[in-house]
Amino acid sequence: MLRELRPALVMTAALTVITGLVYPLAVTGIAQGVLPHQANGSLIVRDGAVIGSGLVGQPFTGERYFHPRPSATTAPDPADPAKSVPAPYNAANSGGSNAGPTSKALVERIQGDAERLKAENPGVPVPADLVTTSGSGLDPDLSPAAADFQVPRVARARGLPEERVRRLVEAHTVPRLLGVLGEPTVNVLALNLALDAGAADR
Amino acid sequence: MTVNGWIQILLFVLLVAAVTRPLGGFMTRVFNGERSFLSSLLRPIERGLYRLAGVDEAAEQHWTAYAVSMLLFSAAGMAVLYLMQRLQGVLPFNPTGMAAVPADLAFNTAASFTTNTNWQNYGGESTMSHLVQMAGLTFHNYVSAATGTALAVALVRGFARASARTVGNFWVDLTRCTLYVLLPLCVVYALFLVWQGVPQTLGAYAEATTLEGAKQTLALGPVASQEAIKMLGTNGGGFFNANSAHPFENPNALTNLVQMVSIFALGAGLTNLFGRMVGDERQGWAILAAMGVLFLAGVTVAYWAEAQGNPAFAALGIDPAAGNMEGKETRFGIASSALFATVTTAASCGAVNAMHDSFTPLGGMVPLVNIMLGEVIVGGVGAGLYGMLLFVIIALFVAGLMVGRTPEYLGKKLEAKEVKMTMLAILCMPLMMLGLTAAAVVTDTGVASMANAGPHGFTEVLYAYVSGAGNNGSAFAGLSGNTPWYNLTLGLDMLVGRFLVIVPMLAIAGSLAAKRRAAASAGTFPTHDALFVGLLVGVILIVGGLTFFPALALGPLVEHLAMNAGTLF
Numbered sequence: 001m002l003r004e005l006r007p008a009l010v011m012t013a014a015l016t017v018i019t020g021l022v023y024p025l026a027v028t029g030i031a032q033g034v035l036p037h038q039a040n041g042s043l044i045v046r047d048g049a050v051i052g053s054g055l056v057g058q059p060f061t062g063e064r065y066f067h068p069r070p071s072a073t074t075a076p077d078p079a080d081p082a083k084s085v086p087a088p089y090n091a092a093n094s095g096g097s098n099a100g101p102t103s104k105a106l107v108e109r110i111q112g113d114a115e116r117l118k119a120e121n122p123g124v125p126v127p128a129d130l131v132t133t134s135g136s137g138l139d140p141d142l143s144p145a146a147a148d149f150q151v152p153r154v155a156r157a158r159g160l161p162e163e164r165v166r167r168l169v170e171a172h173t174v175p176r177l178l179g180v181l182g183e184p185t186v187n188v189l190a191l192n193l194a195l196d197a198g199a200a201d202r
Numbered sequence: 203m204t205v206n207g208w209i210q211i212l213l214f215v216l217l218v219a220a221v222t223r224p225l226g227g228f229m230t231r232v233f234n235g236e237r238s239f240l241s242s243l244l245r246p247i248e249r250g251l252y253r254l255a256g257v258d259e260a261a262e263q264h265w266t267a268y269a270v271s272m273l274l275f276s277a278a279g280m281a282v283l284y285l286m287q288r289l290q291g292v293l294p295f296n297p298t299g300m301a302a303v304p305a306d307l308a309f310n311t312a313a314s315f316t317t318n319t320n321w322q323n324y325g326g327e328s329t330m331s332h333l334v335q336m337a338g339l340t341f342h343n344y345v346s347a348a349t350g351t352a353l354a355v356a357l358v359r360g361f362a363r364a365s366a367r368t369v370g371n372f373w374v375d376l377t378r379c380t381l382y383v384l385l386p387l388c389v390v391y392a393l394f395l396v397w398q399g400v401p402q403t404l405g406a407y408a409e410a411t412t413l414e415g416a417k418q419t420l421a422l423g424p425v426a427s428q429e430a431i432k433m434l435g436t437n438g439g440g441f442f443n444a445n446s447a448h449p450f451e452n453p454n455a456l457t458n459l460v461q462m463v464s465i466f467a468l469g470a471g472l473t474n475l476f477g478r479m480v481g482d483e484r485q486g487w488a489i490l491a492a493m494g495v496l497f498l499a500g501v502t503v504a505y506w507a508e509a510q511g512n513p514a515f516a517a518l519g520i521d522p523a524a525g526n527m528e529g530k531e532t533r534f535g536i537a538s539s540a541l542f543a544t545v546t547t548a549a550s551c552g553a554v555n556a557m558h559d560s561f562t563p564l565g566g567m568v569p570l571v572n573i574m575l576g577e578v579i580v581g582g583v584g585a586g587l588y589g590m591l592l593f594v595i596i597a598l599f600v601a602g603l604m605v606g607r608t609p610e611y612l613g614k615k616l617e618a619k620e621v622k623m624t625m626l627a628i629l630c631m632p633l634m635m636l637g638l639t640a641a642a643v644v645t646d647t648g649v650a651s652m653a654n655a656g657p658h659g660f661t662e663v664l665y666a667y668v669s670g671a672g673n674n675g676s677a678f679a680g681l682s683g684n685t686p687w688y689n690l691t692l693g694l695d696m697l698v699g700r701f702l703v704i705v706p707m708l709a710i711a712g713s714l715a716a717k718r719r720a721a722a723s724a725g726t727f728p729t730h731d732a733l734f735v736g737l738l739v740g741v742i743l744i745v746g747g748l749t750f751f752p753a754l755a756l757g758p759l760v761e762h763l764a765m766n767a768g769t770l771f
Contacts (some may be wrong), residue, residue: 156418182455
């Protein structure tokens with residue numbers, strides 16, 4: 001048994017160095033050298049300031065912007081760090097609601113959101129992704145239906161014809177990869193940036 | 203369900219089938235010690251490791267020595283990870299200033315990563331320093347996968363050899379798997395992930411000011427390097443709390459497909475290695491076929507259930523066509539989320555790209571049942587193959603009883619010792635899963651951790667212990683596992699579920715290797731055809747059903763009835 005002790009200790013130390021330090025540091029070196037934009041989080045810079053990541057969703061509540069899906073992420077309560085409070089799109093603490101399908105709290109939350117949305121755009125079925133939280137709480141995307149659902153509100157708030165805003169949504173709709181993989185999506189931050197840049201003004 | 207969804211599932215199956223033979227052939231050469239195209243680069247490192255460790259690579263071990271080596275190595279790694287977490291506050295690579303991890307959580311995490319479970323009672327981005335994520339967790343992601351593979355190869359040698367005393371050398375198998383198989387694949391894989399948008403940095407978290415002027419802190423780190431081995435080694439422990447649902451871990455549909463294929467790749471390849479080593483590749487394909495039958499059954503149920511959605515949502519005027527989107531990402535949708543959940547629990551991976559806790563009752567039951575069946579559907583790297591071979595022994599024992607002759611497999615007679623050891627390995631897992639669940643649901647502290655009321659709360663607890671003993675690591679994540687009770691019992695659950703399966707399995711390997719090979723006769727049951735595949739699938743379902751049906755009835759089945767009746771909790 002003692003004969004096997006030396007390899008156990010040596011292998012633990014040596015493989016820690018190889019797989020735990022050399023491997024990630026080498027990958028970091030190559031990634032930072034060749035793909036620095038992605039390696040540092042695909043950050044979007046406007047006027048010299050970081051406004052977010054192209055891959056991570058961020059909260060929008062104003063009438064003039066397309067809203068992302070609801071988010072279940074939380075943050076420590078400033079008053080009592082042992083507790084947590086809702087903090088949508090907290091990109092330092094990802095996570096979902098973990099509410100089960102027969103959860104009363106979940107159904108009540110969806111009911112509240114659905115009624116608000118129905119008042120905003122009556123007569124149209126509410127897209128499922130617009131009232132459900134994502135697994136990460138950081139979903140950057142909407143389904144095309146969920147973006148389309150918000151067109152009347154955004155057009156009204158910005159004083160634009162609905163048709164132009166709808167065309168902008170279509171231009172920002174990313175189809176399935178090779179027509180097969182995943183689902184069609186609209187990146188909310190990219191769409192809102194285009195709105196702010198005046199892409200729907202003409 | 204849509205045609206497009208099924209095309210995605212079919213594409214996935216074809217890709218796995220396509221990589222099985224090349225990977226099987228490559229791994230066979232590696233474990234036989236033959237030269238490969240990587241040898242000129244890696245052979246000097248391999249030799250240096252043996253010299254440093256005092257290992258004679260030509261000297262093979264009896265199964266007992268193989269087991270002792272494996273246990274000592276696991277114990278050493280577990281101790282190091284425990285200490286590293288306790289001391290992370292004073293160690294380097296800690297730009298966010300993470301404090302020491304509490305003792306019970308550090309024990310749970312050390313047990314979890316040592317056993318290839320990667321159950322996480324912590325949120326990675328809010329708990330662990332970059333040093334722990336790399337040197338602690340990435341190391342275990344490698345070596346727990348390499349250990350599993352080594353053990354599977356040892357068992358395969360037991361079948362392949364005759365009248366032999368030894369089953370291989372643990373240190374050599376461990377080193378070769380790490381250096382020749384896992385490292386090169388992961389370097390390429392990690393860089394692919396970075397290209398697609400997965401971060402890889404040692405810097406601090408990024409601060410952003412959103413379009414509406416709010417502050418957003420973006421957690422970053424050496425994600426891609428951990429992500430690659432997390433999937434390929436069927437570990438499943440994410441860098442972030444949300445795991446592969448997080449857009450930084452799994453940014454798009456392409457990375458999602460590659461991640462799913464990489465969960466199955468090495469496990470599927472090992473079935474081919476098995477066929478090659480016993481001298482008949484059909485034997486490997488028969489095993490893979492049995493896995494495939496169970497897999498397709500699981501994915502069909504999960505996809506159907508999730509696409510049906512939740513009747514409670516439809517009643518509120520929500521468009522039912524999109525299915526159950528709670529806890530799922532838009533870019534993956536229903537088909538890729540249901541597929542991922544089936545894949546990650548068919549193997550012992552445990553990574554998730556959607557929250558299983560929010561699946562419909564039957565959709566969430568599929569991952570649960572997959573783990574209960576022992577994750578033999580391709581399975582964990584190594585663990586899946588040896589788990590499946592244990593079921594093969596049971597299946598042939600049952601077939602032998604039916605015709606009244608001593609069962610044999612690949613020319614080896616399966617006698618009382620092998621069958622007893624197999625039963626020991628197969629019974630200890632349900633004992634832990636069901637016994638600890640029963641204990642948890644009658645204690646106040648166990649019940650207090652449930653996030654959901656009603657039968658769903660029971661399923662959360664059941665899922666936790668099933669996932670732990672099965673060394674899976676996925677979760678009905680609403681359960682607040684970071685309490686002393688769950689940290690300690692789940693830690694025990696994982697250790698028993700790994701090592702009390704491995705040691706009997708190695709005993710079988712040793713005993714088989716020592717046997718003489720009997721020539722096949724007219725009475726030999728062929729083990730490469732559809733009849734055998736059917737028998738094997740049947741035995742797995744019967745053993746699983748007899749063991750777990752009552753627990754499933756109390757959890758997901760009753761919840762399904764409640765959901766359709768409109769009952770909320």
